[in-house]
Amino acid sequence: MTRSPFISSRRLAGLPFLALACAAAAACGGGGGGGPVLSPVARAAVLYDDDAGGLRDSVRLVVRDAAGLERLWRQATAGQSAPPPAPSVDWGREMVVAVAAGRMTPNDRIAVDSVGTRREPGADGREREVLAVLVRTTQGCVQFRSASAAFPVSLVRLRRYEGTVVFVERRERAAGCAR
Numbered sequence: 556m557t558r559s560p561f562i563s564s565r566r567l568a569g570l571p572f573l574a575l576a577c578a579a580a581a582a583c584g585g586g587g588g589g590g591p592v593l594s595p596v597a598r599a600a601v602l603y604d605d606d607a608g609g610l611r612d613s614v615r616l617v618v619r620d621a622a623g624l625e626r627l628w629r630q631a632t633a634g635q636s637a638p639p640p641a642p643s644v645d646w647g648r649e650m651v652v653a654v655a656a657g658r659m660t661p662n663d664r665i666a667v668d669s670v671g672t673r674r675e676p677g678a679d680g681r682e683r684e685v686l687a688v689l690v691r692t693t694q695g696c697v698q699f700r701s702a703s704a705a706f707p708v709s710l711v712r713l714r715r716y717e718g719t720v721v722f723v724e725r726r727e728r729a730a731g732c733a734r
């Protein structure tokens with residue numbers, strides 16, 4: 556089962572980039588300690604969401620230029636019989652984050668769930684600000700069968716962040732699955 560592989564740029568044109576606003580709000584702080592304020596990624600920020608097998612490995616990638624997006628888009632859409640054109644991105648203000656799960660079942664999903672800035676120690680021990688990207692992988696209820704492989708991938712447009720991006724992983728079982 557292949558999900559809708561592309562969200563039309565026409566649908567995005569009239570919508571405010573809520574994900575960008577959410578990331579900007581998170582970058583301004585908030586929360587009284589305890590950890591980063593992560594803001595949900597709006598559906599309008601999702602550029603591509605599919606499981607047809609264009610990216611067959613587990614991937615966490617940040618793209619900050621047109622050449623990188625062109626290479627990634629070609630790979631991600633390789634499983635489509637008629638791949639859609641790559642979306643336009645304002646590289647001065649935006650970047651693209653790609654996450655892929657590798658081989659899974661058709662009921663499994665991967666998504667960029669939320670983003671926000673946080674402070675963490677760098678390699679030199681000094682505190683630094685990073686952009687935390689929460690990646691949620693949901694395992695479906697169906698047992699894996701070799702004949703029914705899927706390769707979930709999602710590409711998301713975010714507000715450009717020049718610093719370090721870290722991926723925070725969350726794995727869960729789909730609701731309603733028997734144990």
